[in-house]
Amino acid sequence: MQNIIETKSDYFRTKRSRIFWITLLLSLLTLTVIGFTFINNNMVPDAQLTVSVAEQPAQARGNGKVFAPERYVLSSTESGFIEQVYVSQGYRVQVGEPLIKIANPELFREFKEVQFEADDIFASVAYEQSQLALELDAIASDLAKARSELKGQRLEVDANQKLREYGIISAVKFEQLKLKVERAEMDVSNLLQRYNAYKKGYASQNAALQAKRKAAEEKVAYFKSRIDALTITSPIDGVVKELELAQGEAISVGNRVLEIVNDKALAADIAIPQYLGFKIDLNAVATIKSPNGEVEGTVDFVDPIVRDGAVMVRIKLPQDLPSWMSMGQSIEAAITTSSITHIAFVNKPKEYSHSEQWRVYRLVNGERVSTDITIISADQDNLFLTPGLNHGEQIVLVPNTTSSTFFD
Numbered sequence: 171m172q173n174i175i176e177t178k179s180d181y182f183r184t185k186r187s188r189i190f191w192i193t194l195l196l197s198l199l200t201l202t203v204i205g206f207t208f209i210n211n212n213m214v215p216d217a218q219l220t221v222s223v224a225e226q227p228a229q230a231r232g233n234g235k236v237f238a239p240e241r242y243v244l245s246s247t248e249s250g251f252i253e254q255v256y257v258s259q260g261y262r263v264q265v266g267e268p269l270i271k272i273a274n275p276e277l278f279r280e281f282k283e284v285q286f287e288a289d290d291i292f293a294s295v296a297y298e299q300s301q302l303a304l305e306l307d308a309i310a311s312d313l314a315k316a317r318s319e320l321k322g323q324r325l326e327v328d329a330n331q332k333l334r335e336y337g338i339i340s341a342v343k344f345e346q347l348k349l350k351v352e353r354a355e356m357d358v359s360n361l362l363q364r365y366n367a368y369k370k371g372y373a374s375q376n377a378a379l380q381a382k383r384k385a386a387e388e389k390v391a392y393f394k395s396r397i398d399a400l401t402i403t404s405p406i407d408g409v410v411k412e413l414e415l416a417q418g419e420a421i422s423v424g425n426r427v428l429e430i431v432n433d434k435a436l437a438a439d440i441a442i443p444q445y446l447g448f449k450i451d452l453n454a455v456a457t458i459k460s461p462n463g464e465v466e467g468t469v470d471f472v473d474p475i476v477r478d479g480a481v482m483v484r485i486k487l488p489q490d491l492p493s494w495m496s497m498g499q500s501i502e503a504a505i506t507t508s509s510i511t512h513i514a515f516v517n518k519p520k521e522y523s524h525s526e527q528w529r530v531y532r533l534v535n536g537e538r539v540s541t542d543i544t545i546i547s548a549d550q551d552n553l554f555l556t557p558g559l560n561h562g563e564q565i566v567l568v569p570n571t572t573s574s575t576f577f578d
Contacts, residue, residue, distance in 0.1 A: 250274035
């Protein structure tokens with residue numbers, strides 16, 4: 171009986187062992203099938219591509235900020251207090267638009283006094299000029315009268331000349347007539363000298379009176395300009411910045427009032443490595459980049475002074491800027507230089523996606539040769555590679571197999 175029991179025990183032990191090994195083999199087979207299925211589903215065909223090399227101007231890259239080079243700092247030319255503020259911070263203004271009005275009662279009082287003084291001077295000058303003109307007219311009238319009398323005397327002498335020859339009048343009377351002509355001639359000569367002398371004096375006196383009047387006018391104009399300057403106006407079209415005074419606040423001559431910037435004429439200062447400064451030409455193309463888009467400008471100035479290993483390049487921006495670009499904005503710029511660089515690129519495969527890593531192999535005699543070349547950027551049609559490849563070379567792109575998906 172005991173032998174029968176031992177035999178059955180061995181039988182069941184052997185049967186369990188067979189079941190275990192069968193189960194193990196089936197599990198391994200299942201895992202193998204799943205593995206091959208996984209690999210087949212995730213492997214992608216290698217991309218064999220032909221390298222092209224193109225020449226293009228090298229670029230200097232740097233960072234900087236957008237600013238407004240055209241700006242005006244307005245200061246007070248008179249003391250007083252702020253009577254009215256017409257604008258606020260960020261307000262857009264036009265040329266000649268009033269910004270701030272300053273009150274100065276003392277200056278206004280002086281202006282009125284100067285106006286009253288000028289009115290007296292104008293009246294006095296006008297009176298003196300009229301008197302000079304009347305005196306000149308009187309002398310001219312006397313001269314004309316004397317000339318008329320001389321003309322009459324000469325006619326009388328000429329008329330009595332025949333009568334004297336025929337003895338109708340006496341010689342004494344005829345001589346008396348000739349004496350009258352001589353006296354009339356002397357009167358005309360004296361009046362003419364007096365007229366000419368007075369006329370010269372009249373010109374100088376009239377010029378003095380005109381100068382006196384002009385001085386009074388200039389004094390009034392000077393004070394009026396000071397009164398007008400109490401209303402500060404905008405010198406350009408632009409935006410109000412740094413408004414530093416408020417209504418009712420006292421102000422002195424030279425105090426800073428506000429700043430106006432022309433935000434329609436912006437520029438950018440870009441810091442680039444000093445060894446690239448001499449390769450940048452004026453009017454070179456510069457692409458301004460920001461997260462919102464790109465804008466093209468031109469190089470307006472290259473600062474020859476090196477600061478902290480960099481030189482400053484000023485970029486002139488177009489006037490029709492997009493709304494997202496503003497003063498103080500941080501940007502990146504790519505500036506075209508005079509150097510030429512060679513760019514290696516290949517056609518982008520249709521299945522290409524931006525994986526975390528691609529491995530680039532050279533294809534030499536049908537064999538793959540490992541390289542340290544990487545994909546640096548891509549556009550819609552091409553992949554751009556780091557230097558080290560020649561035109562016409564064959565390469566193979568192999569995706570990183572640790573990534574689950576490499577192609578869309």
